[in-house]
Amino acid sequence: MPDIVAFSNAFLIGFVPILLWLIFWLLEDIKHPEPRKLIARAFFAGMVCVLFVIPLQKISLSIIPINLAVPSEVQTLLGFLLIFSWAGIEEALKLFVAWLVVLRHTAVDEPIDVVIYLITVSLGFAALENTLFLITPLANGQLEHGLITGNLRFIGATLIHVLSSATIGMMLATVFFKNAPQKIAYGFIGVILASVLHAFFNFSIIVTSADWLLTIFAGVWVGITFLLLMLEKIKLLKRPAWWEKMFVKK
Numbered sequence: 001m002p003d004i005v006a007f008s009n010a011f012l013i014g015f016v017p018i019l020l021w022l023i024f025w026l027l028e029d030i031k032h033p034e035p036r037k038l039i040a041r042a043f044f045a046g047m048v049c050v051l052f053v054i055p056l057q058k059i060s061l062s063i064i065p066i067n068l069a070v071p072s073e074v075q076t077l078l079g080f081l082l083i084f085s086w087a088g089i090e091e092a093l094k095l096f097v098a099w100l101v102v103l104r105h106t107a108v109d110e111p112i113d114v115v116i117y118l119i120t121v122s123l124g125f126a127a128l129e130n131t132l133f134l135i136t137p138l139a140n141g142q143l144e145h146g147l148i149t150g151n152l153r154f155i156g157a158t159l160i161h162v163l164s165s166a167t168i169g170m171m172l173a174t175v176f177f178k179n180a181p182q183k184i185a186y187g188f189i190g191v192i193l194a195s196v197l198h199a200f201f202n203f204s205i206i207v208t209s210a211d212w213l214l215t216i217f218a219g220v221w222v223g224i225t226f227l228l229l230m231l232e233k234i235k236l237l238k239r240p241a242w243w244e245k246m247f248v249k250k
Contacts, residue, residue: 060085163223
């Protein structure tokens with residue numbers, strides 16, 4: 001059955017690179033590794049998140065009156081608004097499922113843990129999303145096109161998911177030892193920043209020519225470099241004395 005073969009190939013091309021990225025990011029917390037069960041739970045939750053994002057994005061498309069057949073400044077603005085709403089839906093839901101399945105667990109006892117779990121959720125999301133993108137070309141026998149698409153998503157779309165979710169994670173990590181209202185406020189700001197970042201990437205891919213594609217991807221890689229530097233700072237955040245007394249076992 002060609003459909004099964006296409007799905008299997010899409011699964012392999014979509015998932016294997018994601019697993020490589022997952023290993024890379026888990027190495028950032030190698031000194032205090034997270035439980036494998038929680039990592040697997042976060043990854044699977046990210047995959048499930050896709051199933052809720054798709055219908056919500058369709059609702060957003062029905063609400064925002066965009067008409068690409070009549071290009072204008074207003075339509076361009078509405079187009080960006082639509083893309084921003086899609087990005088916002090993705091980032092908010094990724095944060096929600098991360099909070100629902102892992103962030104409340106006692107194993108999340110360091111600021112960097114929040115970033116690692118949100119990245120893991122984003123990679124699970126990207127894995128299923130990549131698979132869905134690849135099914136059609138592979139089902140049509142376009143293996144070369146599928147491989148090119150997979151490679152581009154590996155160095156571009158997948159990393160924007162990581163960078164966007166990590167932005168939320170870094171905002172929450174900075175107030176890890178603060179009270180709930182501060183965490184909610186910083187989480188909200190993080191979702192807005194992540195949505196703007198994600199939307200600008202998607203919008204740039206749509207409106208610019210293929211000649212600028214690598215330049216856009218280069219911008220994402222600069223963001224990833226900045227993320228790696230910020231993770232080193234987050235690792236240095238110290239627990240307050242009251243936290244040590246309450247939560248750290250002697």
